[in-house]
Amino acid sequence: MALMRIGNKIVGEGRSTLMFAEEGQANQGDVEVAIGMCNTAAKVGADGIEYxxxxxxxxYVRNDPGHAIYKSRELSSTQITDLIAATHAAGLLCQVAGLSPKIIELCAEAGADVFCVNASDLTNPVIIDAVAATGKPFWLATLMATTEEIDWAVEYAMSRCRSDIGLLHGQHVMSSDTSRGVPPELLQLDCIELFKRRYGLVTGFVDHTATQFVPSIASAKGAAMVMKHLAPEKNWQGPDWVVCLDPEAWKDARSMLEYTVQANGASKEISQAEFKDRSIHRRSIHTSAALSAGHQITPDDLVVLRPGKGGMDPRVVHELVGRRVKHDLPKQSQLQFEDLV
Structure with missing residues (x-):
């Protein structure tokens, strides 16, 4: 049974699905926005938040346009330390998708609970080595990856560390100008169970749809943790905004997931709530006509009717044929073993 410890939580088989808010880069370099996102995530019921x-x-190489964009969104070491402290103060687990070895080391020292090897770095041993060196649990995000690449990443990661490792299934299609998130035909949620069987690792899901209900479906499919983008406010537009839920919608998605978690379970023990219904709706064996003492029972003498409570289990009806009645019985009498010789 695969389990994974994240801070004070244990996730995996038989445990409740965690739901993390994905802040991503919504802060765009403003630490106060990031802290505000953290507090919003706590209010809507998130278990944790990822930065x-x-x-x-x-x-990036310096002459690439991406370098200037990301340079403008960097947080300082002090700001990152303060952000992780604020996350814990809000009662949330702190997950970091670190895209730099120096940042990963800093976040580990500042108390980050769990790391994520971003999907863009799944085949990058430098980043995997950096998270492995922290001794913290971490996820390998498999978005955009082939099975061969996932095989390599799992083997490499497991050879480099002894900490808990999990996989995150999902898809990344946001680079398309026409994208409104991942369409249902690309979700491939059965991969959650496939990954658990293939790798024996705890498996979660990154939800890049524009819906509220996919997190609960992923939970029903066995996801140990679901990540869902959170917008700072209603009608906000920023990085990955097409797959973000505003705070109220995110809270609703969380409620759906909690309902699913409660509905999961493979036990078929009868609940206390069902016993009354059993007594009302089950049947028992009755006489179909008045029977005299000494009468030898035939199949036509018996009928299975409600109520079932207090009577004989219908499963024995055929075994009663040929038995004799001890005393006179009226029509539709609920038969008892003491009525028989």
Whole structure:
């Protein structure tokens, strides 16, 4: 049974699905926005929040337009330390998708609970080595990856560390100008169970749809943790805004997931609430006509009717044929074993 400890939580088989708010880069370099996102995530019931943190020099060559964009969104070491402290103060687990080895080391020292090897770095041993070196649990995000690449990443990661490792299934299609998130035919939610069987690892899901209900479906499919983008406010537009839920919608998605978690379970033990219904709706064996003492029972003498409570289980009706009645019985009498010789 695969389990994974994240801070004070244990996720995996038989445990409740966690739901993390994905802040991503909604802050765009403003730490106060990031802290506000953290407090919003706590209010809507998130278990944790993920921040994507980086150094532009570790991501792009300097003449690429991406370098300037990411340079403008960097947070300082002090700001990152304060952000992680604020996350814990809000009662949330802190997950970091670190895109720089230096940032990963800093976040580990500042108390980040769990790391995520971003899907863009699944085949990057430098980042995997950096998160492995922290000794913290981490996820390998498999979005955009082939099975061969996932096989490599799992084997490599497991050979480099002894900490808990999990997989995150999902898809990343936001680069399309016409995209409104992942369409249902591309969700491939059965991969959650496939990954658990293939790798024996705890498996979660990154929800890049524009819906409220997919997190609960992913939970029903066995996801140990679901990540869902959170917008700072209604009608906000920013990075990945097409797959973000505003706070109220995110809270509704969380409620749907909690309902699903409560509905999961493979036990078929009868609940206390069902016993009354059993007594009302089940049947028992009755006489179809008045029977005299000494009468030998035939199939036509018996009928199975409600109520069932207090009577004989219908499963024995055929075994009663040939038995004799001990005393006179009226029509539609609920038969008892003491009525028989």
């Amino acid at each position: 994507q943190l980086f150094l532009a020099d570790d991501m």
